[in-house]
Structure formats: C-alpha cells, structure tokens
Amino acid sequence: MKHNKPVIYLMGPTASGKTGLSLDIAKRFDLEIINTDSVQVYREFTIGSAKPTKAEQTRVVHHLLDQVSAREVFSADRYRAAAWDLIDEFHGQKTVPFFVGGSGMYFRAVEKGLAVMPPMDIEIREGIKQEGLSLGWPVLHERLAEVDPELAARLPPTDSQRICHGLTVYAATGKTLSQWHRLQPPPPDFTILKMALDWPREKLNGRINLRFDQMLKEGLLEEVEYILKNFKRDHPAMKAVGYRQLFAYFDGEVSLDEAIEWGKRESRRYAKRQMTWLRREEGVKWIPWDRPELAVDEVKNFIN
Numbered sequence: 001m002k003h004n005k006p007v008i009y010l011m012g013p014t015a016s017g018k019t020g021l022s023l024d025i026a027k028r029f030d031l032e033i034i035n036t037d038s039v040q041v042y043r044e045f046t047i048g049s050a051k052p053t054k055a056e057q058t059r060v061v062h063h064l065l066d067q068v069s070a071r072e073v074f075s076a077d078r079y080r081a082a083a084w085d086l087i088d089e090f091h092g093q094k095t096v097p098f099f100v101g102g103s104g105m106y107f108r109a110v111e112k113g114l115a116v117m118p119p120m121d122i123e124i125r126e127g128i129k130q131e132g133l134s135l136g137w138p139v140l141h142e143r144l145a146e147v148d149p150e151l152a153a154r155l156p157p158t159d160s161q162r163i164c165h166g167l168t169v170y171a172a173t174g175k176t177l178s179q180w181h182r183l184q185p186p187p188p189d190f191t192i193l194k195m196a197l198d199w200p201r202e203k204l205n206g207r208i209n210l211r212f213d214q215m216l217k218e219g220l221l222e223e224v225e226y227i228l229k230n231f232k233r234d235h236p237a238m239k240a241v242g243y244r245q246l247f248a249y250f251d252g253e254v255s256l257d258e259a260i261e262w263g264k265r266e267s268r269r270y271a272k273r274q275m276t277w278l279r280r281e282e283g284v285k286w287i288p289w290d291r292p293e294l295a296v297d298e299v300k301n302f303i304n
Helices: 018-029 054-059 076-092 104-112 122-135 137-147 160-173 177-181 201-217 220-230 243-250 256-280 293-303
Strands: 006-011 033-035 098-100 191-198 284-288
Touching (some): 006 018, 006 104, 006 293, 018 033, 018 293, 076 104, 104 256, 122 137, 122 160, 137 160, 191 293, 201 220, 243 256, 284 293
Parallel strands (some): 006 098, 006 191, 033 098
C-alpha cells in the first residue's frame, strides 16, 4: 500500500514503556524519534518528565527534546509548526516521521492543526494578573469586552485564566485572541499509523509507583528544588504531575511522605485520563502490554 505523507504515532499512558519500545522500533526500521511530550520540550524538566536518557538519545536520534528553557512558554501551536516542518524534512529524505509520547494535545495538533498563536509574554501576563487581583476580574472582563467582544461574550466575569489570556494576547500583539483563532492553517493530508500501548490498570499502577520511586533515587527532589529557585511558579510546566506535588513539600504544605504518595496518586489519575482520551481517538491500533512484537508488525506492514 502506498501512503500519502505517512506518519507513525506511538502513544500510551505514563510509565507504559513507550520509550523502550520506540527505541527498538526506531533501530529496527532506521527511524528517528520525534518527542510528543509537552514537558520534555523544556531543558530543565528531565527526571520528573521521564525524558529519554543521554544514552538513549545517543542510541537513536531524538527531535523536539530540550527545545527551550522554562523561561519561555512552548505552546502547542509552536510545537505543531515545528512538527510539520520536521515531517516535510523527513518526507523529503524518504523517511517516515515517528512521534512518541503521551501528550494528546500534541498528537492532535500534528494531525488536525491548531489556531496560530503568538508566543506568550510572561511579564505582560503577570502584570494583567496582578491587575485582576487588585481591581477584580469583572473589571478586566469589561476591558476584554471592549477589545474582543467575541471572546468576552463566551466567558463569565470570573474566568480569571481566560480573561487574563485574552488581554495578554491583545496587549502583546495588538490582535485579539478571536482574530488569532481564525488564522488556523488547514491540516495536511497525513496517513497516520496510530498505535497505543494497553495495560491492565493494576499492572500499570504498579509500574507508575515503582517509576516514581526510581525518579526520587535519580535526583528528582534536587531537580524540583532547582526549578523552584530559578523559574516562575505560573509557568505551564509547573503544573506537571509529580512536580506540582513535590513543590507543595518545599512550600511546607505537606510532609515528604505525603508529597510522594500524592505524586504517585496523581500520576495514576493522569494515566487514567490519558487512557480515556486514547479510547476516544479514532483508528487506534491497541498493542497489548505483553505483545510488543505486534507493534513491530504494524510498523513493518505500514512502511512495507
């Protein structure tokens, strides 16, 4: 079968073994891996994001890892643009792009596109946030209605996050969020092999708990402490599961044992949400946890 613009996805919940299987597939079929994890794009978020090790990155070429410092915000649309450029580059070299990760929004952005968005200006956002706290968000909602009535009409006066986002975009670019949304590029006509790893809930939960313990042994606490000291708390990556719970420990809100158990529990819940998202995706070929060779067969048939 001849595919029009072929692309391969390997998806799955956290701790499901995507990294190991993707390395085996990439080596077998001479592929390069494109990261599809929204936290691994940041250089400082390494252990807690389960980023492939330096040895693993040496074994197979990886793309879109460590793209920026956490002093920037790497938006989903910025990821989409970079991913589409890589796909064009790979297809020009007669190579199939191989996306691996657990961020559903990133996979969807590659397949369906996203509204073009400007880079987020954190300083402007912080200033608007402080205004909202001092003046009240209904006042800023009225201000948003003056510049972007279309957006304001969809938001209650208390929706601080979206009001702040709309005003930040307008202040930074002179263009409203509604105008940016209308600039969505049409998605390319990709033919995508979508594979997802399927695990029994209890077995996956056990792997999640063990991996969290292993991250702690590898220095996760030191990584979290460094991030807390050097980056702003309102950065999107700060909300990542595992990190957020350990931040609470350093803030003195919970004990270390409580933070660890909380991190494990939220990681298990996150995996459940990932599986719910994947179950709703069309055309996914499920790879049983104990039959990874089926993924190899799928790729072989797809690449021919």
